Amino acid sequence: MNIIVCIKQVPETTEVRINPETNTLIRDGVKSIINPFDMYAIEEAVRLKERFGGKVAVVTMGPPQAESALRAAIAVGADEAYLVSDRAFAGSDTWATSYTLSCAIRKVTQSFGAFDVVLCGKQASDGDTAQVGPGIATWLDVPQVTYVKKIEEVKDGRVKVERMTEEGYDVISAPLPVLFTVVKEINEPRMPSLKGMMRAKSAKVVTLNARDIEAEPASLGLAASPTNVV
Numbered sequence: 001m002n003i004i005v006c007i008k009q010v011p012e013t014t015e016v017r018i019n020p021e022t023n024t025l026i027r028d029g030v031k032s033i034i035n036p037f038d039m040y041a042i043e044e045a046v047r048l049k050e051r052f053g054g055k056v057a058v059v060t061m062g063p064p065q066a067e068s069a070l071r072a073a074i075a076v077g078a079d080e081a082y083l084v085s086d087r088a089f090a091g092s093d094t095w096a097t098s099y100t101l102s103c104a105i106r107k108v109t110q111s112f113g114a115f116d117v118v119l120c121g122k123q124a125s126d127g128d129t130a131q132v133g134p135g136i137a138t139w140l141d142v143p144q145v146t147y148v149k150k151i152e153e154v155k156d157g158r159v160k161v162e163r164m165t166e167e168g169y170d171v172i173s174a175p176l177p178v179l180f181t182v183v184k185e186i187n188e189p190r191m192p193s194l195k196g197m198m199r200a201k202s203a204k205v206v207t208l209n210a211r212d213i214e215a216e217p218a219s220l221g222l223a224a225s226p227t228n229v230v
Helices: 036-052 064-075 094-112 132-140 194-202
Strands: 002-007 009-011 032-034 055-061 080-084 117-121 144-155 158-164 169-175 178-182 205-208
Touching: 002 036, 002 064, 002 094, 002 132, 009 064, 032 036, 032 064, 036 055, 036 117, 036 144, 036 178, 055 064, 055 094, 064 080, 064 194, 064 205, 080 094, 094 132, 094 205, 117 132, 132 144, 132 178, 144 169
Parallel strands: 002 055, 002 117, 055 080, 080 205, 117 178, 144 178
Antiparallel strands: 009 032, 144 158, 158 169
């Protein structure tokens, strides 16, 4: 089973500042961490690999310093890491971000192999939109299930999951390939082992720019983002 995890590096502090000219987050000088919900996605990907075999690739879109988030994912069991980084991506809203990540996933599969599952955290702690995961699924034209709290079984090209609701949960069967966004109830993320940290330190992180992922320039960055913050 080939699993791709999309993660995001977010500000650790809750004191988020906004650029008054672009109405985007000011990230300079703010310590960053892996989005907490994405840690559950990474853990679930590693657990699926342990159950069914295969490999895990982690993808993030961000500035060069986001490489540290990818190495943290390798330390807990991911096999490959891809940094999607280009000034052309700056200011992307959820529409442009999901488009860019979908292009990156298509590029990654050329060397990684076709994916069976894409995993995302249910939402990012800075934007709180919960739109990027479903957006990626739409661009990739694969089914999606959001708020997944348990992956029950994978059999005969289908996967059965429990989707958390306000009243309890739904049991949903979906064909592979598929995208899931996961909630914190799905697992308890592991701590990195010494062996994992040593591997992460020397692991190769592949950097992809806009040209590498063959993205349409008109669909990238702030200029291509229809969201307005007022």
